[in-house]
Amino acid sequence: MAKPSPEKMSSGSVSTGIFMADGFSQTRRPRFEGVHYGYWKNRMELFICSTDPDLWDIVLDGPLEVKEARGKWTYTDKKNFQLNSKATNLMYCALGPEEYHRVTGCKSAKEIWDKLQISHEGTSHVKISRINSLKQEFESFIMKPDESIREMNERFTTIVNSLRNLEVEYASADLVRKVLWALPKEWTPKVIAIEGSKDLTKLSLDELIGSLVTHEEKLRREELEEPKREKKGIAFKATSQQEELE
Template sequence: MLFSSSDCEEKTSYGRVYKWTEDAKKKISLNCKAKSILCCALSKKEFNHISACKSAMEMWEKLRITYEGTDKVKETRIDILVTQYERFQMQPGESITQMYNRFTDITNGLAGLGKTYEMGDMIRKILRSLPASWTPKVTTIEEANDLKRMSLEKLIGSLMAHEINMERLGESSSRKKHNNALKAAEDTLSEESDGVESAEGSEDEEAFLSRRLQRILAKKKYHSGRRYFKKGKDLKKLEVKDSKKSEPICYQCKKPGHIKAECPKLKKT
């Protein structure tokens, strides 16, 4: 900060003469050091904002207003972060490390704005944010520890160890399910192969029976054809015989086809 000349003036017989006191020199030295530290820590863009400031206090106040805003902006940011803190929950598929990083981002933002929580409250908030599958572990932690004296690092370490055990158990159970599924698939395939073999055997039997039936039918058709052919021949013979029987026979020459009055032998005689 700037100091007036009255802080370091001395009265003499010749009038007022301004002279630095030891206290003023210390204050000026500290102010210059603070300005130097701020200027070294800032980027070029931020340095341009505060380069016209004459004291470290003025530089710091300008930076505070730039990044924190006015009191109204600060209260709005606090309200937003408090809402995020109160609604904080562990997301599906999120690990303990990822969840803790999100939680620390919120609490650090609140601490930067002047809003802090006690350690016990933060530990209870983390335990309440865990899903229902973590209920046995949460109960164990609450019964075995004093949450007011417990540190966040100890809590997160315990939760990470439990997470590793859960992953290991999940892998073993999934491996067991996979083996059971493979065994069931093998049994199904063996049953299907047995069914195929039996089906092939039945198909072979059906083919054999159908071929045998076709042979029997062919034989029957052949024999029936022969019988029909023989019957036809016999019928023709019978018809010839019947036709011969129906013709008249000559009593003179004993030949069919004419009667005795028409016999050629009698005509010749």
Template sequence: MSQSIDKPSYFNDAHYSHWKNRMMIFLQSIDYMLWDIIEDGPTIPMKRVGETQVLMERHKWSNQERNQVQLNAKAMHILLCALGPEEFAKVSSCDNTKEIWDKLGVIHEGTNEVKETNIGLLNLNYENFKMDPNEDIKAMFNRFSTIVNELKGFGEAILEDKLVRKLIYSLPES
């Protein structure tokens, strides 16, 4: 079954790193500023009332402020429409896209300490990668790609020439 290029990938608690990469590219393809909102958080028009910051009344927003709020709403809509009911329930209390994205990350990838442990394990798998004796090239490449893509999902990209060398050295002499 193929995925529409007009709809975000659906996510319901399976293959988070795959969904995360596809969703990142999907959002960037619509408007790169959507991705900026997710990474940096939205700019919410606030005003100071005494010692506290409160949301500014909508009729006082500048066009730029209104556009920023609109981009956050658009990104939230896309993210929430891409989630199954159980995933939606986990993030439905979030106020903006950065909170949603970060919460999904913690739920499915863990805290920074857990991420570092996972990165370490994936790097170990990468370094020790060899073709299994009863494995064909396609299965080996799929297993290798999974490790590399999971590393990329954690922000650990490996240069193409290193990947090619690693694959070649992973082959048996025969």
């Protein structure tokens, strides 16, 4: 079987969309085209740290200030310059054309990182406002009528991930309790059963959702079988009445 040409492989990768264009390669830097900044930010941090932890320090803290002329640099000065150059190159190479032009002129990886963060997350005041809004969504979160467990979990995960991108983390036990309390009244027996049989501090959110999905499917099967049982009951009653008449 013939292997696809590089052109076809390239066009295939583009057809999957800008968001997934870089795939999930461990060696290829995540590419940022201006959308899903929080997603890219987390992946870029992991990529830089896995490449060299010292590079991430340069991104966060910036390079050390060197006052001496380049010919008088010490080994530490040269190492610092090299790390900043490498981190800056990683940042620039990870950006699409529009984002690249947004940060053109930045001399350090920290400048690039900070400028992208302000552009896509806003200033600290805007960030705090966004955090407060998401926290309010988290606190008031409940399952909607006619919403499935999976649909509810998707909404909940979006809120939690958005807060995580803004450096707000909740303990696993708090997430589990929040989901249990978000369920409607008809789920009360199941909630009581879970709270009575499970240690919520050790129960993961994925395990909880899996258990709720299984219970939901069981309830759905029972609802489908209920009309059949009613029909059988009516038929049995009619048969009994007929036999009595006879």
